[in-house]
Amino acid sequence: MPIYEAIYRNEENEELVLINTFESHPEFEVARNNLFCVFENCPAKLEYVPKGKRKEHFKTWPKHNHIQDCLDYFEREKVAQGNKNSATATMALTDKHISNILNEIKRKRKQKENEGQLHQGNKKTKKKRTNVDTSLPATSNININPTTGPDAVLQEGEGGYKAPPVRRRNLTLLNNDDIGFTRSLEDATIEQIEIDDERVVFKVSNGQRHCNIYFEEFFFTNSPVNFLELLKQLKEIVDKSNLKFYFSCVGEVVKRDDSVHMLINRNTHFRVDDQYLPVFLHTL
Template sequence: MAVSITSAIFRKDGKEQELKVVEVDLKSYQSTYKNNLFCTTPDCNAKLAFVFRTAKPSYFRTWKKENHTEECLFHFERIAARLGVSAEQTISVVLSSERKKNALKEAYRLAKMSDEEKEKQKNKTKKPNKKKPKTIGKKEVPAIKIVSTNEEEDVVEGEKVKRGPNILKRTADAFNVADIGKHRLLIGEIKDITFSEKSAFITTIWNRSEVLVKFEEVFFANSPEYNGLFHNIERYINEYQNVILTAIGEVRRNRESSGYELVVFSGDGFTIEDMSLQALAAHYSRKSLE
């Protein structure tokens, strides 16, 4: 049984320091600790990586292809994997910045379509009704888990990483229990916004159903350049009506309202009227110089 690694030796420029996992976050790992973390067992120089998780505690893991000494508490034997599929496997699907950008743009286009245009689109994409072949037996396939991150493999959960299916789009009135814990693309009109130095909350609405979009500490750790920019959204919704927000994040149940909420993890995961928040901030910056 694998033993969890909760501490590591930070070694750089001839100096050493023991770190607990709670002392490391995604920002400090990328800027300072990456490539410099090692096993705490004496005489074991196995390299470690930091695995960031939001819903569960983060942890350290053995770096790819690194081995612990046989006397080390964290020693394990590597077993060669064979080809095949199993329902117990998990494949992490990484959403690259480019995929997010294209998905958000498409969602905004759909949000702006008239009912007539939507009907035309539906008829255009309809396929002939073919008789489905009879299913014989059952093929086990790996579970798919979407990971919204720009980080490298060592901060992605799962055994494999590959490009997966398109992320499902949902207007604010279309969320259901089956979406909880999964990544979805939200389409909604911005009703209001509140923000502070380390958090922001945007209430979206669609057909009188509301979804709260949350930008928490992890968002600002991943995208520190977005600090101090959310006031631009407040200014924009005060100037314009029916402002569309598209956002990719993890769906959760809101503890206070029992409704749904969407947690966004990085700056490339949302747009306001098809603009990134940085583009919106730049717009107002130029305007103030005119």
């Protein structure tokens, strides 16, 4: 069962944090590794789970247990570890799959604008719960990672495997653990665009953190021949306007200059103000 409040504990004090405001906490990066159960005398450590298919929530840290009187107490059920000793393969995502991800980002952003970020508190009743304890030996399996790059081993749906999910990130949550994987990005606005002979770089921000979005050789090889001109038009608009345009994408997370950034591989894999770039330019 998801948990919606936690105690952030450091050397000096303790602070109650709520799930609907936690990402904006001024010490978010430190706090996310120092969360504990709110029930009195319960030592269980908690971890933050960002929004994906389910709403953001806290959950109990692996192998940390709540005391029996705690409202969040559960009994662990032992099962085999599913991912150890498994082979790993990459699967290319279809444009339709990526379009669905970007459309979902648009839908949820519009929903936030219309309804606000109201969080429904949950009323808990104590009952017997179980959770998975992956302490038994692992079984052999294939771990499929999604990719938008040129090195995919499988095409989406090939071999009877389902399309793997793409983890959602915003600039607050994007971190070193994402490097080398495909992620979706939301909650960013375009601050600046740089164009040179070899690549285009979008500098995006959420007001607190910044990130570079790279468009390089593979992108232009797989895009319409006029797409660079469209990017130049967008740069001119950004340079002359005081408006902040929303940016969302699906791409590979890379490390450049000791920082975490993203690489876009195809022209259909990003949106400006929730629109495909040619459509966005046409509507201005």
